[in-house]
Structures are given as C-alpha cells and as structure tokens.
Amino acid sequence: MGSGNWIIDNLNSALEMWNGRLEEIWQLITTSPENFKGGGIWNVIVGINGGLKAVGYALLVLFFVMGIVKTCGSFAEMKKPELAFKCFIRFVLAQAAVTWGMELMTGAFRVAQGMATTIIDSAGLTAMSATALPDEMASIIEDVGFFDSIPLWAVTLLGSLFIWVLSLVMILTVYSRFFKLYIATAIAPVPLASFAGQPSSSIGVAFLKSYAAICLEGCVIILACVIFSAFASSPPAIADDTLAAATIVWNYVGELIFNMLVLVGAIKMSDRIIRELMGLG
Template sequence: MESDNWIVQNLNSALSTWNDKLTEIWTLLTQSPENFKGGAIWGVMVNVNDALKAIGYGLLVLFFAVGIVKTCSSYTDIKKPEHVVKAFIRFALAQGAVMYGMELLTAVFSIVQGMVSTIMSNSGMAQGVTELPVEIVEKIESVGMLESIPLWIVTLLGSLLITVLSFIMVLTVYGRMFKLYMYTAIAPIPISSFAGDTTQSVGKNFIRSYTGVCLEGAIIALACIIFSAFAASPPALGDQSLSAVTIVWNYVGELVFNLLVLVGAVKASDRIVKEIMGL
C-alpha cells in the first residue's frame, strides 16, 4: 500500500528488497550454470576443465598402476586373463569418464533440475509477495510526531534485519552456484581415480558430493514453497486496541521470525542433503 509516511515507506522498502531477493532466488533455481550471467563464467570453467584433462589422464595411468600393484600380489596374478580383462575394462571406463566428465556432470544436473522444476510446478504455490497489511499502515499514519519516535526505532531495526536476512539468503544460493562451477572445473582430477580399484572411492565421493550440491536446489525450493504458505497467512496483528508501537512490534517480530526460519532452512540445505544421502 502506497503512503507518504516515511515509516511506512521504510518498511515497504525493506519488504521490497526481500521480495526482489526471493524473486532472484527463484530465477537462480531454474537457471543452469551454462546460462548464468550470460554463460561467460561457464566458458571459463569449461576451459579450465579441458586444461585439467591432461593432468587427469596422467593421474589415470598412475592410479591404474597403483591399483594393479595393490590388487595383484604376484606376477602370476597379473598373467591371469580375468585380472587383465577386469583391469583394462576399468581403465577404459575411467578414461571415458575423464573424457566425457563434463557431459556426465551436465546430465546429473539436468536430472536434478528436472526434479526442482517438478517440485515448483506441482506445489500449487505461486511466488509469494510479502506486503505490509493495510491495518499496519493505518495504525502508523494515525500516530503523532512524538509517538512516532519509538515507532521509528522499531521499524528501523525491523527493516535492517529484513534487509540483512534477504542478502544472507541470496548469498547462500549464489554459493551453491559457485560450488557447481568449482566441481565442474576440477572434475577430471577426482574422476581419474576410477582407474584404480583402491582409489575409486575418491571418484565415488566426488559424484555423490556433486549430486548433493545439485540437490540443494530442491531443498531450497521446498523451503521457499513452505515460506510462501506461511506468507499466505500474514502475521497476526493482535488486539487493535493496543498502541501502534506494540502492534507494529508484534507484526515485525513475527515477520522476522518467519524470515529467520526460511533463511535457516536455506542455509541448512547442504546439511539436510548430506543427511539424506549419507555423506
């Protein structure tokens, strides 16, 4: 609701910042790394990935040799056909994984992104917009000059908390995107460990961790959907006979609490995914 009152404008400005950041999060959750910021960052990561493939091939041979030494106790074991065939099949598969690692990671992301899109489209919740209730605006506008001083302090603190929480939340989502880029760039190194029977756990952990980072998007989307359900029922305004300061304080306090719950859920998305996947 538009108002000439500077206290109302202060609260509306904070809520506008929050809504903008929430919209940005929804956009980030539906955007692939290839299209993020016009694809310039993705191009750099692809170049780094290609450069590290040479090192990955070198480590591939090293891990293969280490695996042969660890699994074959004698030269006789090496001459057994089953050992030779198994070792070279593992080497060929690991080489293919290093060569097409980018495609493998992109496929994993696409699968998880499909899950995120399904969650968002079938939740039945539209992107919620948090607005200042008309009752709050009327209460604030009815306050005199002297009574507006404590009200100004309450709204200033509330606006500051809302703005800080909005930036913390969007930074967490940006952090997920950065982790996706880092995993993509460094992929040839851990994937090369698949060449050795004793080192393959490194590659498995890498794939699981990357999948976990992708799944963080699903957890964040669910958190935002749950918050939208909360936002559909605005915070209780309390007894209208109370003073404007008390009513506004109750409203801001409940709103900040709901935002804290959402920010906490978003920041805990990595821990939730680790618990789900047993990482």
C-alpha cells in the first residue's frame, strides 16, 4: 500500500524489485536443473544429450586412431602388451565417460549444490534479508516541503533507476548460469569423447574444468548473498540529521547503491572468482 508520498513510494518500489530478485536468486541457487521451470527444459537437454551420444561414439574411434598415430612411431610398437593394454583402457574409460556422462555431470552438480546448502545452513539463513527504507528516512522525506522536495525527486529517480538496472543485471547473471549448465550438459558427449586419444584428452580436461567452475559458481553467489544479507540487516545510517534533506537522502541512496554494486559485482564475476580460487584456469 502506498504512503501517499511519491518519493517514498518510488524508493519502496525499487527496493521491492530488488528484494524480489534476491528472493528469486535464492530459489534458483537451491533448485536443480531437473526441476527448473517444471523440468521441461531439462527433458529437452536430455534428449539432445542422448542424440549426440552417437556423434560421441563416432568421435571416440577418430580420437583413438589419432592418438595411436601420434603416440606410436610404428605399428610394431602396438604389439607391446603394456602399450596395447594402456590404449585399450583409455578407450574403455572414454566410452564409459560418453555413455555415463549425464550421470557423472548431474552427480558433480549435486555435490556443488550440497556445498551451497551447507553454506546456507552454516550461515543460519533460510531466506534473504529484505532491504527496506528506514523509518527515520521516511520521516525526513515526509517533513520536506513541496519546493524543497524537487531535488529529492531527481535523487530518488536516479537511485531507483540504478537499483532497477542492478536488479536486472544480477538476475540475468544467475539465469545465464543455468543456460551454461544446460549447454554444457547437452554437448557433453562430444568433448568427453576426446579422452579416447592422449593428444586430444586436453579438450576433455578443459571441458570438465569449465563444468566444475559453472557448478561452483552457485557457492560464490550464495556467499555473496550471505555477505550482502549482513549489510542489509544494518541499513546505511543517517550521519547528520542537520543536513539538508536532499543531502541526507543522497548519502543514503549512494551508500545503498554501493552495497548493491558490491553484490552485483561479486555475482557478475563469480565465474572468474571460482576459477582463480580453485585454479581451474
């Protein structure tokens, strides 16, 4: 319900947008790809993964032959039992990776999601702390006359615009993580087939590292949200109530946007952060 003051209502509307996106992020991070949007997207991805397995099996043979050609100087070397056995084991493991790649990838995601759940439980949070306009700030705004409130309109309008943009950037980043998970799962048979040959195995290793980074992004996002929740529980204080109302509101909005920028920046760079911390390259 509106307060009857346009400035207060404008700020509350922007904060409601922000809180709604935070709540949505909280739900997305704790949701598995199988249950996202009712599981319809996941069923399509599973179908694509199954269709590409035929391509993966064909590439198995190609990568296997290429590996033998590059690692063996002559056909006589393949007669050595130890070398033949090593190539055979490599081919069998690569075939298993293509066949059971979906199960392996979903298992890795469950491990990462379990880590995110542990972080949430350890932080003692069941939901994000809502960011609200302090009562004293609302009282200052309500006491301002019509002409003095004109600068406040510009301040709150710019502040609300920033909050809306940051909310959209933040939620789009989290949604893009789901898209990366779906894309990686769909095309998994192709890069996993590269394990059949020793020279090409670096493709599969890079793919697994990238997938691990995507899964662990959720942990970084959860940590960023937990830290911001601590900031939200202690809203920006009014430094000096003797200042002009426009200055007080500007200081409040500026500090609030700064805290939001820290959260959005951490979420936006979650992939880079996890790669640097885990040495995933």
